[in-house]
Amino acid sequence: MKRKLIAAIGVAGMLVSVAACGSDDGDKKSGGADGFKGETLTLWAMDGSTPDKWQKDVTAAFEKKTGAKLKFEVQQWNGIQQKLTTALSEENPPDVFEIGNTQTAAYAKTGGLAELGDLKESIGADWTESMNKASVIDGKQYAAPWFVLNRVVIYNKKIWAEAGIKDTPKTREQFLKDLKRIGAKTDAEPIYMPGQFWYHFVGLTIGEGAELVKKDGDKYVSNLADPKVAKAMKTYQEFQKLSKAPKNKDEATPQQGEVFGKGKTATFIGMPWEADLAIKTDKKIAKDIGYFTIPGATADKPEGVFLGGSNLAIAATSKKQELAKEFLKIALSDKFEGQFAKEGGVIPNKESLESALEGNPAAKAMTPATPGGGITPLIPEWGAVENPPNPIKNYMTAVLNGKSPAAAAEQVEGELNKRLAQKQ
């Protein structure tokens, strides 16, 4: 308060407060397991990632074990890339930070992430392989896998029952048939599926075993013209046809959970937490919400899914490497990783911890699809593709508006290749 008053007086006053700021981080070098007294570790986690209780418990355990302080800073999504890039160039970067699994490769290439080979050796022997892939670039470990999520079918039990459907579908064909039945028998929208829900589309390509990019000499180029990609798009289109959702918007504008919450939509494909948005829109819908795994082409294999998730990384320029690793060891220990999965309803980084998801119907619908899931191409160049305007979204809209997949692929290939060819 006093500082603020001084500052309000004028610029001179502000200089004083600046000076006061500068001495915040006493950065004494110290080693040893609990010789970290007086140090402060800064952690950046994204808004919505960390459950409150977990955050409190981990902080307490960390401070007890190391004697250091943990500064837990929740980051907003808006402008996070600029924020992270600039922060990593600073003298006092966040020591540990959450980083999206599709972004890790790009940041690893910048030299901004510390190498964590020894950490992998000491605590990462049984990290789930499909998850850890995103943290390994050129054979080196640059982050620790933290959690992933994949999409499930979220449905309105009342509407499905009204259409006389007893069992949830086990194959894609049956799923489509059920949706059409809902369309015929009820006045609800069978499924809400906007045209640019590209995470789901990426899931479908993974299900088809298709690649979005291919190697051409020493660089990557678009592979959207691949018939397998076209097949995934065809599947997407069949579902999208049953929806009244806009063809040129993604699942967040408007928020599909909110649309579903109005009770006039039978189904949507989304993250488990999107059901909370529906409940926020209308509390009464809570009891009608059900979940099932997205059915694949055959009953024995669920649909391919996109594994959205985050890793934890340490800034290369952080002066508290040891302390940061101590934190990772605590936060990713079976105890806290299990608690994290349970409270957050996310898939933990070890299969042995998945039991924490018992009793969570949404998470249970998630796990069968997880092993067959995947993410976007693990190349540093990929980061640029996702920046708006995302050419893959444009590809989807073009197909849904009547272009042939081949023609649509051709239309966006130039843009996609340009982004893949960008200098690093």
Next chain:
Amino acid sequence: MPTKEMASMTVQKTERPPSGPTEVQAPDGGPRPRGPRATPGRLAGLTPYLLLAPAIVATVLLLGWPLVSNGMLSFQNLNMRQFILHLTEWNGFDNYTEILTGEDFWRVTGRSVAFTAANVVLIMILGTLVGLLLARLGRKMRTLLLVGLVLAWAMPVVASTTVYQWLFAQRFGVVNWVLAKIGFESMADHDWLSTQYSTFFVVLLLIVWQSIPFVAINLYAATTTIPKELYEAASLDGAGAWQQFTSVTLPYLRPFLYATTFLEIIWVFKAFVQVFTLNEGGPDRLTEILPVYAYIEGMGNQHFGMGAAIAMLTIVILLAITSYYLRIVLKQEEDEL
């Protein structure tokens, strides 16, 4: 006489006040005595420079320096890696060659110029009309309209852009709902953002809506300073309403209109949030204007050197567009004092 009072009141009502009251309020012809004879001498000669010093120092230091440093960045290959590791990789004119030889830039520039022109023309015409209407209204109605204008102007851009997005949303949009209700059934599911022109239409509406208050309120304030005698003289000469407008009002307001147009060009040309938020420059990058292009290349793709080069080119283009006005000012200043 309420007019004078209103004039002064409305001057403060403006968010972006009349930029050229000099020109408006002191047309040539008024008595213009030479400046008071201050004590001659070296000190007096220095006075204007001393008075200007803080402004110049601040501008050179806080604008000139970043500008120079931006210029230097534009000759570097500066991406995430170089940025994080503090590396300086000079690459000569590479950024410029890449931008200037790519077709994107020229297309975007052409579009930007057309976009700015369309917006500014509409803003100036409609703003002027609303301003003239304000002058004609009774006190109550004038206050009502002023309140509306001010509210529109005070609305944060984030909010107004979002609201426009909602109004024109395909499925839950108020505009489609209303159109369907009043008989245009086919509009019930119309997708306003599916084509280049209809996206531009929505953006245009938003920008014009945001910008009219400034022009209208200031123009109204300016009209109240026109001496009544001029109109009386004109009507003695038998001029009708339209002739009075063209022979008295318009010439009197010309400097003001020039100055406002200059500002609007600058503001509209730099409009980023509206275009980007509404449709990310889509569909298919067809509504991308220069600031959006600079953002996507520079910030979005984190090619900071490239972004810096586009920034420099933006300045050049803005200079070219406004050079006509700057020439007028130069000439005018020559005549004054």
Next chain:
Amino acid sequence: MKRSPLGRIWPNLTAVALFLFFVFPVYWMFATAFKPTGDIISENPVWFPTDATFEHFKTAMDADHFWTMVGNSITVTVCAVVLSLIIGVTAAFALARMRFKGRRGFIIGFMLAQMAPWEVMVIAIYIIVRDADMLNSLLPLTLFYMVMILPFTLLTLRGFVAAVPRELEESAMVDGCTRMQAFRRVILPLLAPGLMSTSLFGFITAWNEFPLALVMNKEADAKTLPIWLSSFQTAFGDDWGATMAAASLFAIPILILFVFLQRRAVSGLTDGAVKG
């Protein structure tokens, strides 16, 4: 002037139509802020928030460090505006009243400064501030905002100074005032409307600035309100109710300032002497 009944009615009708056109989006912002989440997007628009809720305002104001950000925003904005007014009015006086070499050049210079593309210079500015070790401080923000609004302030005030009749100033000096006193006692009061309107403009510009504040001030206790305003739009979807509530709150200081300045400026006018 003679006007037919029709001639009297159409301006009023147009005014009402225009009023609705300008106010509707603003109304929608306020109305949305009070709507329960379920009513925000709706097949049939909810025109009036019948079951109004304060939930969104609560979300908005419960944000971490909300009051710190309010304090920071006010500090930065007020300091920037006051500084630019002081610097601007001094320079404006020189440019409007004195003859000296290079005057024209300075005027053109400030006009060019008005065109500065601040939005795309963010990285350059960031690097300078970072290398000067001044991140997470309110000082650089204040100074840059000050320069962002300075050209406009200065050029506008120049117009207002020039509009003050020289006779007023001269007669004051004849009465024994020094030039400085004449300026303070005669010109300054007459500049009130100009000072008010430029400060309003400056206030809005500084109050709204986002890109610089985002990269330069990442520490929680150095953030400003635009960061808060954008924080309800997240990757998990945008909390529109909270965004609109925040935007409504965000606009209030501007409206207050407007009302306040309007009253002050009227009293600052001495007998309409501004206009000769």
